[in-house]
Structures are given as structure tokens and as C-alpha cells.
Amino acid sequence: MTLPLIPPMLATPGRLPPAVQDQRWAYETKQDGQRVMVYLPGDGSLSLRARSGEEITGAYPELRPLGDALGATPAVLDGEVLALDEQGRADFQLLQSRMGLAHAPARAARRAAQVPVHLVLFDVPYLTEPLLRLPYLRRRERLVELGLTGAYWSTPAAVVGHGAEALAATREHGLEGLVCKRLDSVYEPGIRSRAWIKIRNMRAEDVIVGGWLPGRGRLSGLPGAVLVGQRAGERLRYVGGVGTGWSEAERAELAALLRDAASERCPFDPVPRVPGARWVLPRLVGEVSYSTRTRAGLLRQPSWLRLRPDLTPEDSAADLPEGSGGGDAP
Structure with a gap:
């Protein structure tokens, strides 16, 4: 039938x-x-x-x-x-x-x-x-x-x-x-x-900002997403791009901080394949929520919660095991 x-x-x-x-x-x-x-x-x-x-x-x-x-x-x-x-x-x-x-x-x-x-x-x-x-x-x-x-x-x-x-x-x-x-x-x-x-169920962790992607349209000149990492031993391992969770004021504030931290060198090791990425000195710490991690250690469905000006990159809590993180943008 x-x-x-x-x-x-x-x-x-x-x-x-x-x-x-x-x-x-x-x-x-x-x-x-x-x-x-x-x-x-x-x-x-x-x-x-x-x-x-x-x-x-x-x-x-x-x-x-x-x-x-x-x-x-x-x-x-x-x-x-x-x-x-x-x-x-x-x-x-x-x-x-x-x-x-x-x-x-x-x-x-x-x-x-x-x-x-x-x-x-x-x-x-x-x-x-x-x-x-x-x-x-x-x-x-x-x-x-x-x-x-x-x-x-x-x-x-x-x-x-x-x-x-x-x-x-x-x-x-x-x-x-x-x-x-x-x-x-x-x-x-x-x-x-x-x-x-x-x-x-969402988890929350501290991350270190190592780069960003320019926004488009009404977000031109502002970050469309930030590229974040977490420590793995002595290295900063890329764990994903975060493109949601900001108010307009927070996005503008973050844009100014990213411009001040601009760098020609990628701080992530290994360097992720993220076309159009702009790198910054890894000195900004933020908190993000996410649902889970991929097998490569990337964050799934990440969303920005807040800047953590009270923390330095050395203070941020998350510390990945060696071998996790890295790869392409999710």
C-alpha cells in the first residue's frame, strides 16, 4: 500500500x-x-x-x-x-x-x-x-x-x-x-x-583565543568567529571556531582586543587549515559552552559565554592530553 x-x-x-x-x-x-x-x-x-x-x-x-x-x-x-x-x-x-x-x-x-x-x-x-x-x-x-x-x-x-x-x-x-x-x-x-x-547538556571550559575569521555583511570589520585552543603540554592545540554567543557590544569589544593582539604568526601547533584566518597573540582567555568533542578533540556546537579578563593563558583550567585537538575548522 x-x-x-x-x-x-x-x-x-x-x-x-x-x-x-x-x-x-x-x-x-x-x-x-x-x-x-x-x-x-x-x-x-x-x-x-x-x-x-x-x-x-x-x-x-x-x-x-x-x-x-x-x-x-x-x-x-x-x-x-x-x-x-x-x-x-x-x-x-x-x-x-x-x-x-x-x-x-x-x-x-x-x-x-x-x-x-x-x-x-x-x-x-x-x-x-x-x-x-x-x-x-x-x-x-x-x-x-x-x-x-x-x-x-x-x-x-x-x-x-x-x-x-x-x-x-x-x-x-x-x-x-x-x-x-x-x-x-x-x-x-x-x-x-x-x-x-x-x-x-552543555559543558563549559576556558579557551585561549589564537585567531579569528572576519565577518561578512553587517559584520564586516568585526569577528565572525574566533579560533580557540587549549594547552597540550607546552603547545597550544586548536579546538575549534566559535561564531555564536555575543551581543553586538561584546563583538565590538572583542574586535578591538583582537586588533591590538594582531600577529603574523599562528600560535597553534599544529597549524589548523582555516582559510582566511587572522592570527593574534594568544593572550585572551574566554569561556565557551559546547555539547561534546569530536575524536580529534574539536568542540562540537561551541558558543561564546564571556571573556575571562581575570585569567591569563597560564591560568586557564583546560589542559588537553598530548595528541588531541588540531585539524581543520569544524
Whole structure:
């Protein structure tokens, strides 16, 4: 049969619901992977579509057996494709080696043998008929009843209430964050809804500014991003570019400080490949937030928090192990 195309419902960034409303919400682990809608027509076939609507079935051949899991029952499932590290945690950098291979079946099969993926399922907006108007709690019950657990897919539990404890647990185990879903929420295809709230666990560290990239348009003459590093022994290792988090006044202040510290020599060792970079003496210390690090030690999703005029580069707390950091701009 022909299933309806259903764009995924999206969560809005935010905070935990008020404690008095805690029991009205379910809490799921936020995963660092690729969002997918799974189409099971009931004929043994399977189709995967990315959040953009692109057909990506060919990129993940190990998921094809899921097409038989519900027999002749047609369904559309909502989930996330993950690549897991040795500790069983989602590693987006690993997953990137699997993405983009939808039209390269031979390469996809080879990568599947080397880096198998795991699909976590968390909603069912269609099961024989549309379930869009059913409340989340009922859809979740229907999904759990399907018993979809296999070598390459599973249906992780959601917790009702205990949001603060659930968020603390994700931080303790180094997970990306939490998604809060109101129990009475309907499924809103393609909508970024306040009925789903995502909370990303962010870390904060001190960094040393070693360069910058000029802004464009209205930011002409101002820094569009600063290039930052952290100490690794006697060297300053590049850990990424930070292009968000400033007010206009803070960006102007930083521009003046960068001009005063201009240098012809790159302070990072090794020198990162960042076209158009302008180098400065490594004497400014700032604090940034970020979600996690890549395998090369680069910061993922960094955002500027503040200058640290109270610290010198020698005082900054972070000290990378030798061999981490460096490389191209993220």
C-alpha cells in the first residue's frame, strides 16, 4: 500500500517543565544521531526518509529486515539512527561515515560491516490508520505493544515524571540530553512544537583565543568567529571556531582586543587549515559552552559565554592530553 508521507514533529529548545506539572510529561533520552521516518507498507519492504524528506534507505542496509517485523501491518515509525561507541553511547562522528551513502550500495554495505548502526524508535504516527490525533501517551502504548526489538533496532523506555532525576542521569552518563513530551500532545507533522521540549547538556571550559575569521555583511570589520585552543603540554592545540554567543557590544569589544593582539604568526601547533584566518597573540582567555568533542578533540556546537579578563593563558583550567585537538575548522 501507499503510506502517507509524514514529516517528523520537532522539539523546541527549553527547560524542564515546572515541578507541579512534572507528572504531565514523559522524558526520553536525547540522542545524537540522524532523525528518520520509517515506512513499513506491510509487504516486507522498508523505506527510510531523513528529516529533509530525502530517501536514505540505501545508506543503512542492516535495517532492511525491519520491513518484516510487523508482518502485513502497515506503519510509519519515528526514530533516530545512531552509531554507538565502545561504551554504547551515540557518536555522531562515527555516524557521519555512514551518512550520504544512500546511492552507493557497495560502499554502504562495507561501512555497515565496519560501523553498524542502531535505530531507536520513539513514536508511531501511523499504524493501519493515522494516529496523529491520539495523545502521546496512547501512541507510546501502541508503539511498545509492537515489541520492536532486534539486533539493529529497539524501543527505549520513556519515563513519566521524575524529570529532574532523568536530566541528572543523562549528565552523569555523558549523554546528549533529554526530550520532554507532554502526555496529552498530538503528533504535529513538521511542526516545532512547545509540547515537545529538548534540553541539551552543555559543558563549559576556558579557551585561549589564537585567531579569528572576519565577518561578512553587517559584520564586516568585526569577528565572525574566533579560533580557540587549549594547552597540550607546552603547545597550544586548536579546538575549534566559535561564531555564536555575543551581543553586538561584546563583538565590538572583542574586535578591538583582537586588533591590538594582531600577529603574523599562528600560535597553534599544529597549524589548523582555516582559510582566511587572522592570527593574534594568544593572550585572551574566554569561556565557551559546547555539547561534546569530536575524536580529534574539536568542540562540537561551541558558543561564546564571556571573556575571562581575570585569567591569563597560564591560568586557564583546560589542559588537553598530548595528541588531541588540531585539524581543520569544524
